[in-house]
Amino acid sequence: MEENTNTPTNFIREFINEDLKQNKNDGKVHTRFPPEPNGYLHIGHAKSICLNFGIARDYQGLCNLRFDDTNPVKEDVEYVDSIIEDVKWLGFDWDDRMYYASGYFERLYDYAVQLIKDGNAYVDSSTAGEIKNQKGTPTEPGINSPYRNRSVDENLKLFTEMREGKHEDGALTLRAKIDMASPNMHMRDPLIYRIKKATHHNTGDKWCIYPMYDYAHPLSDWIEGITHSLCTLEFEVHRPLYDWFLKTLNLENLPRQIEFARLNLTYTVMSKRKLLELVMEKYVSGWDDPRMPTICGLRRRGYTPESIRNFADKVGVAKRDAMTDVALLEHSVREDLNKKAPRVMAVMNPVKVIITNYPEGQTEELTTINNPEDESMGSRNIPFSREIYIEQDDFQEVPHKKFHRLSPGNEVRLKSAYIIKCNEVIKNDAGEIVELHCTHDPETKSGSGSTRSVKGTIHWVSALHAVKAEIRLYDRLFTIEDPSSHEELDFKELLNPHSLDILSNCYIEPELAKAKIGDKFQFVRQGYFCVDPLSINDKLVFNRTVPLKDSWSKIEKK
Ligand code: ATP
Ligand code: MG
Numbered sequence: 107m108e109e110n111t112n113t114p115t116n117f118i119r120e121f122i123n124e125d126l127k128q129n130k131n132d133g134k135v136h137t138r139f140p141p142e143p144n145g146y147l148h149i150g151h152a153k154s155i156c157l158n159f160g161i162a163r164d165y166q167g168l169c170n171l172r173f174d175d176t177n178p179v180k181e182d183v184e185y186v187d188s189i190i191e192d193v194k195w196l197g198f199d200w201d202d203r204m205y206y207a208s209g210y211f212e213r214l215y216d217y218a219v220q221l222i223k224d225g226n227a228y229v230d231s232s233t234a235g236e237i238k239n240q241k242g243t244p245t246e247p248g249i250n251s252p253y254r255n256r257s258v259d260e261n262l263k264l265f266t267e268m269r270e271g272k273h274e275d276g277a278l279t280l281r282a283k284i285d286m287a288s289p290n291m292h293m294r295d296p297l298i299y300r301i302k303k304a305t306h307h308n309t310g311d312k313w314c315i316y317p318m319y320d321y322a323h324p325l326s327d328w329i330e331g332i333t334h335s336l337c338t339l340e341f342e343v344h345r346p347l348y349d350w351f352l353k354t355l356n357l358e359n360l361p362r363q364i365e366f367a368r369l370n371l372t373y374t375v376m377s378k379r380k381l382l383e384l385v386m387e388k389y390v391s392g393w394d395d396p397r398m399p400t401i402c403g404l405r406r407r408g409y410t411p412e413s414i415r416n417f418a419d420k421v422g423v424a425k426r427d428a429m430t431d432v433a434l435l436e437h438s439v440r441e442d443l444n445k446k447a448p449r450v451m452a453v454m455n456p457v458k459v460i461i462t463n464y465p466e467g468q469t470e471e472l473t474t475i476n477n478p479e480d481e482s483m484g485s486r487n488i489p490f491s492r493e494i495y496i497e498q499d500d501f502q503e504v505p506h507k508k509f510h511r512l513s514p515g516n517e518v519r520l521k522s523a524y525i526i527k528c529n530e531v532i533k534n535d536a537g538e539i540v541e542l543h544c545t546h547d548p549e550t551k552s553g554s555g556s557t558r559s560v561k562g563t564i565h566w567v568s569a570l571h572a573v574k575a576e577i578r579l580y581d582r583l584f585t586i587e588d589p590s591s592h593e594e595l596d597f598k599e600l601l602n603p604h605s606l607d608i609l610s611n612c613y614i615e616p617e618l619a620k621a622k623i624g625d626k627f628q629f630v631r632q633g634y635f636c637v638d639p640l641s642i643n644d645k646l647v648f649n650r651t652v653p654l655k656d657s658w659s660k661i662e663k664k
Contacts (some may be wrong), residue, residue, distance in 0.1 A: 116423045118157070118364050122165065122334055131333040131359060135167030138332050139193065140207075140323070142174045143185035143307070145378035146393040146400045147192045149414070149435065150369040156418035157366070158336055159198040167399040171200040172331055175208045176322045178306035186307070188393070192401040197411045207317075207326045208308040214317050214325055215269065217355055218280060218298055222261045226354050228254055228266040237279070240286065241294055247287035248294045254283065268301055271314045275301050282321075284350065292347045296320060324348040327361040335361045338368040339427060344498035366423040372432045373582035373602075374399045375589050380597060389601060390583075396638075396649045397583045397605050407580065408636025408651030409628050410446070413439040431590060436652045443626055443634045443651070448476040448483060451521065451565040452614040452629040452648075454577055458569060461526060463545040464492040464571045469570065473553060474522035476630075488615055490523055493569035501542060503531055510561035512542070519563040521630065525550040537575055554650050565630050572613035575646040577635065579607040614646070621646065628654075 115123075126133055129395075137158040141151060162169035171193060175181050190204070221227035230253045232240065242248030268278050280299040288294055298321045303314045327335045335348075342365045352360045352430065370376060376399060384390050384398070393400050396407035404414065417438040422432055472488040505513035512518045517527045523546075530543035550556045582602050586592075589600045618627070625637045633653035640647040 112217075117425060117485070118161070118336060118366060118423055119164075120332075121215070121362070121364055122161065125333070125362065126165075134333055135162060135165035136169070136326065136331055136333045137162050137167065137336060138170040138172045138330060140172045140326070141175045141189050141414065142177070142180075142453070143182065143189060144177070144180040145185060145382055146188050147362075148378075148381065148399045148400060148401065149371060149404065149417075150376045150378055152196060152401055152414050153369040153418045153421060154336070154338075155193055155196055155198060157423060158413050160419075161189075161334070161336075166635050167333075168203065169198070169200060169474050170203040170205055170332070172205045172207065172326060172330065174323065174326070175206055175308060175320065176317050176319060178302065178304040178316065181307055183307050188402065190350050192405075195405060195411055196414060203330075205326075205330060206308055210322070210326055210329055211309060211313055211317070213329060214322055217325060218265065218317075218321075219262065220355060221282065221298070222265060223258055224354070225258065225283065227261070227280055227282050229261045230254075230279050230295075231277070232279075234276055237281075237297075239508075240329070241291065242286070244289075244291060247638065250286050251281070251295065254295070265299075268299065269313075270313050271303065273301055275303055281345075282350070283492045284347075290343060290346055290579075292320070292344050293350070293360055296347060320344055320347050321351060324351050324361070325355075328352055331359075332361040335363045337363060337365055339365045339425075340368075341365055364601055365425075367425060367427045369421060370427065370429045370588075371399060371435065372429055372587040373584050373589075374432065375584070375597060377590070380590075383598070387598075389598060396578070397580050399583075406636075406638065407649050408634060409439050410442050410626070413442040416442065427562075432582070439652055440634065440654070443628065445477075445479050446610075447626045447634055448486075448626045449478075449628045449630050450615050450618060451488070451567055452575070452577070452612060452627075452632065453495045453497055453565065453567050453572075454609050454612045454629075454632065454634070455498045456611065456613050457472075457498045457501060457539060457542060459494050459526070459542045459544050459641070461492050461494070461546050461568070462529070462543050466492055468492065469568075472522050472551075486617055488522065488617070489568045489571040491568045491570045494562055494566045495569050495572060496520075496542075496566045498539075500562075501528070501539070503539070512544075512562075517547075517560045519552075519560050520546075520564050520566045522552045523566070524548065524552075525558065525560055565632075567613045567615055569613070573616055573619045573646065575612045575614045575618070575648055576639070577609045577612045577648045577650065579609065579650045581605045581607070609660060612648075614648075618646070 118231050139155050139158045159169045184553050195626050230251050232251050279297050281295045284293045288296045297318050299315045302316050345363050348363050394402035394406045401650050417435050442660040469491045474488050475485045476483040501512045502509050502513050507557050512528050514528050526544040526546045532541040533539050584600045585602045589597045621637045623637050623639050627635050634651040635648040638649050
């Protein structure tokens with residue numbers, strides 16, 4: 107089948123095109139996304155998801171979702187459920203092709219029996235330490251296990267006993283009989299099965315032997331009819347073993363493993379172990395903490411599926427590991443929300459302004475457009491009254507030279523409203539500003555045809571009508587670009603202590619009182635924000651997805 111896409115080509119697509127030209131697999135393309143359910147998915151997985159499902163889509167092929175659940179100790183249904191939710195949310199569909207490697211345990215066992223019968227596998231009584239010592243080093247060959255030449259019958263008997271639970275954890279293993287002198291360490295009689303008397307989230311206590319990833323993966327791919335098995339670069343050295351199992355079992359129509367570089371993102375960590383540590387030790391509020399690089403964290407932060415898919419396309423695939431700038435991810439979400447999010451006004455650090463020449467008790471409705479990027483989003487009314495809030499930062503008592511916003515004796519435009527002038531600064535006994543007394547020029551109402559202009563425009567909300575809200579500002583989770591590069595340190599020492607700033611005294615337009623969890627807005631001049639699930643009853647909590655402009659400088663200056 108011809109490739110049908112505008113996506114730029116890459117080495118993976120070139121391999122596939124080559125296979126199709128030779129009419130391999132009857133011209134079919136079938137991929138899979140194979141997460142291990144031992145943690146929540148992160149942005150690196152999103153890249154793999156977009157790649158696997160994207161290729162299937164572009165070649166009119168199929169992509170399976172397969173849980174690689176061969177290690178009962180670390181896996182859990184909580185993770186299975188979250189993975190299903192996240193892949194769906196990203197916009198991909200596996201129809202009825204959701205599988206579990208554990209669903210193949212019986213067949214994997216049968217294949218292992220066949221390997222034994224053919225003299226290609228043996229049961230080893232060596233301890234883990236002994237096996238390690240037999241391994242050799244990259245420059246020295248390994249040595250054969252003293253149990254390597256057990257008879258087929260003895261191997262079959264012991265392997266059956268392993269399955270029946272007659273031996274303790276670690277007492278016996280099943281190993282492939284390949285070559286202890288192979289220059290590739292993975293080919294030096296790798297383990298196929300180990301005994302683990304643990305309850306599995308799917309198979310319960312049915313099994314007490316579990317297959318190793320390197321054995322289960324190629325066979326799971328083959329059972330599902332996968333044609334192209336895309337995985338990350340660390341598996342490149344495992345590829346000969348991947349092929350060895352399939353060829354040694356005399357299977358046909360073999361899947362082809364193709365490796366690509368994993369995604370690494372600046373200022374975060376991507377290892378599931380480290381993410382789990384942050385969650386368990388409560389450095390973050392959970393897997394979906396908006397500072398986490400997890401898909402559920404990004405979703406809660408306000409990222410859209412489109413922005414993540416576009417990001418994955420922009421990153422592309424490479425053959426060499428590299429670090430991707432998180433600014434590219436932020437750029438992708440700005441680009442998407444710029445078109446979609448209504449623009450509204452919110453004051454994060456309020457100071458009250460009294461418009462002394464505006465009649466007390468009077469209110470008027472002003473009109474403002476929802477998004478200049480998309481006229482079809484229409485316009486809305488915003489109430490104006492004698493008392494408003496503006497941002498503390500938009501006032502300077504002694505303005506510095508280039509400050510064109512509000513200052514004593516100076517004018518500024520209130521967006522979609524009037525030009526106001528500051529006449530008086532009211533302070534409390536501690537010398538803090540409590541109110542600004544201003545007058546408005548009634549001739550300058552926005553949309554009235556007034557041509558008078560001033561240099562600055564600021565946002566505001568009517569104090570009488572505004573709704574109170576909490577706004578959460580997020581910064582990088584770590585203080586340095588590559589927190590994993592300091593092996594001598596505990597990575598948690600590199601956490602950014604200022605990654606969360608909670609502003610609890612914010613005022614937003616009354617229109618936003620109706621906002622629902624997950625709704626996204628641009629707060630004009632400030633950034634993109636999303637309603638957090640913590641918003642219950644009358645409390646509204648917003649997460650800042652990204653500021654309008656890059657905010658790197660903050661950490662670097664520190
Ligand atoms: P572990 O560290 O537990 O092995 P993993 O990151 O390899 O975890 P898996 O659940 O095994 O996680 O990954 C599922 C799929 O996602 C695999 O094909 C893996 O290669 C891919 N993947 C994982 N991390 C990344 C990443 N950072 N970039 C791209 N693909 C990734
Ligand atoms: Mg893995």
